[in-house]
Amino acid sequence: LLQLSAPLFMLGMMYREVKQALTNMERLFGLLDERQDVRDAPDAQVLTTSQPSVAFRDVRFSYDTRREILRGIDFEIPAGATVAVVGHSGSGKSTLARLLYRFYDIDSGAIDIDGRDLRALTQSSLRGAIGIVPQDTVLFNDTIGYNIRYGRPEAQDADVEAAARAAHIHDFIVGLPDGYETPVGERGLKLSGGEKQRVAIARALLKNPSILIFDEATSALDSKSERAIQDELDRLAVGRTTLVIAHRLSTVMDADQILVMDAGRILERGTHSQLLAMDGVYAQMWDLQQRQEDEVVA
Numbered sequence: 092l093l094q095l096s097a098p099l100f101m102l103g104m105m106y107r108e109v110k111q112a113l114t115n116m117e118r119l120f121g122l123l124d125e126r127q128d129v130r131d132a133p134d135a136q137v138l139t140t141s142q143p144s145v146a147f148r149d150v151r152f153s154y155d156t157r158r159e160i161l162r163g164i165d166f167e168i169p170a171g172a173t174v175a176v177v178g179h180s181g182s183g184k185s186t187l188a189r190l191l192y193r194f195y196d197i198d199s200g201a202i203d204i205d206g207r208d209l210r211a212l213t214q215s216s217l218r219g220a221i222g223i224v225p226q227d228t229v230l231f232n233d234t235i236g237y238n239i240r241y242g243r244p245e246a247q248d249a250d251v252e253a254a255a256r257a258a259h260i261h262d263f264i265v266g267l268p269d270g271y272e273t274p275v276g277e278r279g280l281k282l283s284g285g286e287k288q289r290v291a292i293a294r295a296l297l298k299n300p301s302i303l304i305f306d307e308a309t310s311a312l313d314s315k316s317e318r319a320i321q322d323e324l325d326r327l328a329v330g331r332t333t334l335v336i337a338h339r340l341s342t343v344m345d346a347d348q349i350l351v352m353d354a355g356r357i358l359e360r361g362t363h364s365q366l367l368a369m370d371g372v373y374a375q376m377w378d379l380q381q382r383q384e385d386e387v388v389a
């Protein structure tokens with residue numbers, strides 16, 4: 092019995108670890124308790140391009156057949172460019188990110204990466220190419236070093252430190268009682284919103300993805316941290332094909348293209364100045380946000 096129980100115990104541990112890793116992934120996207128049978132095609136290919144373009148072609152999608160969430164979405168992110176998406180809560184912005192990561196398969200249309208349908212790619216190569224800085228970064232109950240290394244588990248200490256420096260969190264970390272070995276998460280040190288985002292940026296830097304998804308936090312940071320995070324993200328986005336899900340218009344001003352979404356459709360598109368000149372929904376949103384900021388200052 093003893094001989095049997097040791098391997099069984101090991102198996103149980105492995106199972107829990109694998110399950111935990113999967114759970115962590117899903118928590119990144121708030122998808123806990125949901126399953127979707129996305130599978131590799133038998134002849135799935137490995138995505139190898141270092142700077143792929145991304146294109147949504149007449150994409151339709153519903154989580155539940157009774158309600159269509161994306162109702163014909165068309166846009167392109169040229170290799171290395173940045174496209175930002177704005178729009179009311181519930182208009183379908185984060186859904187675009189989930190579909191690009193292939194958490195779900197679409198109902199019709201296509202999502203192309205470098206001209207190839209993403210359903211023809213292996214999920215591991217697709218997901219390996221995408222780095223996500225999520226709205227709310229999940230910290231595992233482990234050290235802060237582990238939490239950064241999660242972006243690339245085989246990374247050397249020096250690489251982890253370089254990523255932390257670039258994300259401007261290294262000095263904070265070395266000031267902690269146990270430095271990179273300090274436990275964080277629910278059972279450790281609690282990090283602020285800005286610190287958590289910096290951990291996410293360091294993770295993404297370490298992963299060095301060719302496609303970057305930045306899902307901006309809804310809760311505002313103080314304006315100084317926000318400016319700093321913005322600068323770090325701008326640097327992270329250089330040379331990467333980037334999709335920004337924005338909640339504040341100040342974040343999107345420099346994007347190569349801005350999409351204004353409403354109820355699963357793209358209502359307007361253009362650069363910040365083109366959209367202001369259009370004097371439509373974006374211009375109204377901009378006006379409103381300026382006035383709100385003025386009120387805060389006054």
Ligand code: ATP
Nearest residue numbers: 125154155160178179180181182183184185186187
């Ligand atoms: P926000 O700005 O608040 O983050 P959003 O524009 O990103 O909103 P999505 O998260 O893409 O909106 O959601 C679009 C719609 O899809 C919403 O009406 C939402 O209720 C619905 N939805 C999102 N996730 C699911 C899900 N897992 N199952 C069913 N419906 C969902």
